[in-house]
Amino acid sequence: MTGELLRIDNLVKRFGGLVATDHASLTVRAGEIHALIGPNGAGKTTLIHQLSGALAPTSGRIHFAGQDVTGLPMHTRAQRGLVRSYQITSVFKRLPVLDNIALALQSRERAGFWRPARADRARYEAAAAVAERVGLGVQLQRPAGALSHGEQRQLEVGLALALQPQLLLLDEPMAGMGPHEAERMVALLQSLRGGTTLLLVEHDMDAVFRLADRISTLVFGRVIASGTPAEIREHPEVRRAYLGDELPEAA
Amino acid sequence: MTGILVLEQALNGLQFGLMLFLLAAGLTLVFGIMDMINLAHGSLYMVGAYLIATCAAASGSFWIGLAAGIAATAVIGVLLEVTVLRRLYQRDHLSQVLGTFAILLMANEAVRMVWGSQPVPLNPPASLAGPVELLPGFSYPAYRLFIIGVGLAVALLLYLLVTRTRVGMQVRAGASNREMALAMGANVRGLFTALFALGAALCAVAGGMLGPLLAVQVGMGESILILAFVVIVIGGIGSIRGALLGALLVGVVDTAGRTLVPMLFGRLMGPEAASSAGPAVASILIYVLMAAVLFWKPKGLFPTH
């Protein structure tokens, strides 16, 4: 896969007097892992909201897979392959893991009104496979709310993965994870390389510099730099934005 | 439609609106801060009116009846809060609906048991029984002017309370962010109980004021409760300012609508339409108003969050 999968053109989002997204522009190439970093309050989640369709931008355009999706509702974007996962875990807490993922898979099918959903064996088998992929293979029957935080984050990603997205928007997938769990998540994300394009927002710099093919830096709602990890590491504005925070040295 | 008629309707609307505000203020605070839907709020208004009527009859004085009734209703509000309502704060809205609906049923029946099914008389004080000449040729009942005065005074008091006192600050903090207010050390239990007592007192004042104009009877709380909910939705839940503006809007639209719409229909379409469609449209007006406000401002005029 080559070429540009996602292009954000001069996106602006205003909340009254506050400019959360200030003419942000960036491109994500097909097949790459693209990280979005930036200090707190830079507007990363707001940007993800606009990409996924949860928030309408004040102005600017979003192009996905060659089409202008700026006005499309969230569910349409998800159907077209632009899927997000949430920073604050948003799963179906009262339902078992298997049902969580099966619901995601169901969105691809037409509504049925008579035949029992449980009779769709293929779908439940596929759901079990996705669960296995994200490391929840043995937890199928457990209510999502009973999972540990790290496992819930895995399910969070699993729900998005189940849709076989072209572009996966990950909002801090490693939020609140310990080193062990973070390691597992990194491995999972790396395994997606080539098939699924990833745009991930992350604070965990270690993970970012290990995973990312390219990095964009968001400061005060504006993309101030976009390039390879090496370029970003040396970028004066990026270093200034982090006020001397240690960016990982070249390995 | 003479200017005097319009003026009279405006004053009537102002008067009704201010009384609606008294109910809406308590309701919006409880909903905004405790996040509780309280269908029994109208019952406090009813109980207040009944108690004031009884005390006034027993003592022979409207003023004593008013004072005693307000105090007694506040006490009942506190008792209600401490025994039952407190347990509903943490529950979902549906449970609150069911629980407070149950209290509403019990209150209606309790009043019927104590006072019977016939309306109880409540007369305005003799000193306010006559008309006052506001403009040459335009007289307006002194009692209604008094109600407007009371309403404005209470509104001012509430404003001072909410903006100038520590308690008021906690209330405003609680309305916009409950968890934060708790973390900052607001004495939650005491605050909630005090709020309830205040809300109950306000209901009693409204009940006592409106009692002489509308009838003091069982079920008087239901119709005004719906209006109060419409008011707080229009005004924005948790906002006293919103409750005032919403109440004035609803009060004026509802009152003036009832007189002016049938007149308008009569002029344009004849007496048949005036008597059949007129009242219907007048009743529907406030809901159209609410829909219009929500369309323009989905969270009400002054949303707190």
Add this chain to the structure above:
Amino acid sequence: MTSLLDHRLRPAVAVPLLVLLALVPTIAGALGEDFYVGVASRVLVFALAAASLNLVLGFGGMVSFGHAAFVGVGAYTVGILMQEAGTTSAWVAWPLAFVAGGLFACVVGLVSLRTQGVYFIMITLAFAQMLYYLMVSLKAYGGEDGLPLPARSQVGLGIDLADDAHFYYVVLAVFALVFLALWRLLNARFGHALQGIRENETRMEAIGFPVYRYKLAAFTLAGAIAALAGALLANQGSFVSPAMLQWSQSGMLLVMVILGGVGHLYGPLAGAALFLLLEEVLVAYTIHWQFGLGAVLLAVVLLAPNGLLSLARRKGAAA
């Protein structure tokens, strides 16, 4: 495996229950208390209305405070057809009532479902109030006094609805059919999606479900079923009045659903039965029966938070 999404018919419960219900006229006749056949009809009619509310509330998570309006639409359809068109056939009037209810619900839903939370509650209430005031003002259809029906609808096939027992069997048949249809619907993909929306609406949208469309579909169907209940209610009392549209009636329906257990298949039946039977018992006992009713409701809220059937689920199901 079972989860919240699954709703078992439980033939071990359903069959005896159906048999028992079918025998009500026989038993009542044997006891010489034919009056109770009418009571039982009322219970089933309200159970039908409550079941439609449970569809949107219990399974869809939409708190509708204007559901009585749809019941009223169905009732008035029957009444108006009888008066204006002389239509007495149930085969014409009842399906029309169903359609009318669905249409009205669709319109209300189109507007209301754009809102959330308490605003949704208020807008649904507002629509119901508007319809109420409209019917009060239409003197042609009885206005505030209501519209008496000259007779119950005609069914033909040797069934005479004027006979309370026949009427009861027809109501039971309608209820059973709708109940079965709802059972299938809830366990089908549509039902799973609807419940998913109840559980986490934002996530459902994010994983590709057109949430608004699902809610609107459920709301429309619920309105249609409620209108069907309204048609039966009009027949039950041979009377239609705006009182059927009052918000206290919407409140009562909510209470029935909550009492029986929100989101449980048998909840509405249990809730309607409990509420109306309690009312019957208390009415006979004291003139102040509403106090007792309120007290019982309050006790249920405080002690059985998820409605009565949740107690059964806790004890029975180990899933």
